[in-house]
Amino acid sequence: MTSFYLPEHAVFALRAAAWLGGGALIGTFHFVTLGWNVRVLTLGGAPLFAMALQLARFSLLAGVLAALASRFGAMPLLLATAGILVARTAAARLGELA
Numbered sequence: 001m002t003s004f005y006l007p008e009h010a011v012f013a014l015r016a017a018a019w020l021g022g023g024a025l026i027g028t029f030h031f032v033t034l035g036w037n038v039r040v041l042t043l044g045g046a047p048l049f050a051m052a053l054q055l056a057r058f059s060l061l062a063g064v065l066a067a068l069a070s071r072f073g074a075m076p077l078l079l080a081t082a083g084i085l086v087a088r089t090a091a092a093r094l095g096e097l098a
Contacts, residue, residue, distance in 0.1 A: 015076075019083070020083045028090075
């Protein structure tokens with residue numbers, strides 16, 4: 001059987017890419033649900049539902065980031081936050097196209 005070896009910096013880069021990608025997924029979900037929330041509010045939907053959706057969005061995002069910070073430390077938290085910012089930028093650019 002062949003063993004597979006990666007240098008330490010390559011392992012760090014793979015982990016960083018995974019945390020960044022995970023943050024981008026969390027951010028994408030966050031900003032897609034923001035779009036739902038905006039549609040509910042602008043189309044005259046139930047304000048209570050919009051407030052509940054907003055609370056759920058913020059709670060989920062805060063819970064995920066708090067869990068990352070407490071379980072894995074500062075570096076994964078910062079990388080996931082950077083991924084969320086990447087998703088924010090993508091959502092803003094795609095919003096300009098629509």
